[in-house]
Amino acid sequence: xxxxxxxxxxxxxxxxxxxxxxxxxxPANLEPxxxxxASHTTVEGDMQIPDQNDTQQQCLTQEEIxxxxxxxxxxxxxxxxxxxxSHADGMTYRMECQGEGADATISGxxxxxxxxxxxxxxxxxxTPAGELVMNTRIEGRRVGDC
Numbered sequence: 783x784x785x786x787x788x789x790x791x792x793x794x795x796x797x798x799x800x801x802x803x804x805x806x807x808x809p810a811n812l813e814p815x816x817x818x819x820a821s822h823t824t825v826e827g828d829m830q831i832p833d834q835n836d837t838q839q840q841c842l843t844q845e846e847i848x849x850x851x852x853x854x855x856x857x858x859x860x861x862x863x864x865x866x867x868s869h870a871d872g873m874t875y876r877m878e879c880q881g882e883g884a885d886a887t888i889s890g891x892x893x894x895x896x897x898x899x900x901x902x903x904x905x906x907x908x909t910p911a912g913e914l915v916m917n918t919r920i921e922g923r924r925v926g927d928c
Contacts, residue, residue: 828912841928
């Protein structure tokens with residue numbers, strides 16, 4: 783189960799934090815403040831894994847939004863951002879990850895609308911235990927000041 787937990791940790795981090803990694807792109811259409819990000823993940827594949835729900839809060843400052851310093855996936859050596867198209871109202875991305883015997887492709891899209899954000903993420907992974915496909919729905923909303 784260790785191989786699955788690596789993938790799940792990447793998905794959990796990716797699912798609840800918005801992406802904004804290109805320095806030359808206008809800032810995301812997100813208002814600074816305290817944000818709540820909720821995700822719902824379903825898993826299809828050779829292993830039975832129950833649906834997963836996660837909710838986290840994060841303070842987003844104007845400086846973070848302006849500097850495009852909000853990072854989607856923690857700084858793992860196993861993942862590489864291979865494609866990204868960003869603009870103020872949204873983005874699409876694709877990542878390739880390798881680690882602990884499991885390879886994964888992560889693709890997704892996010893839409894930003896001031897005090898709300900929403901998107902989807904698809905993780906397709908081949909593990910020694912078989913193929914896994916994770917579908918995640920992400921919703922974020924500003925809940926107040928930091």
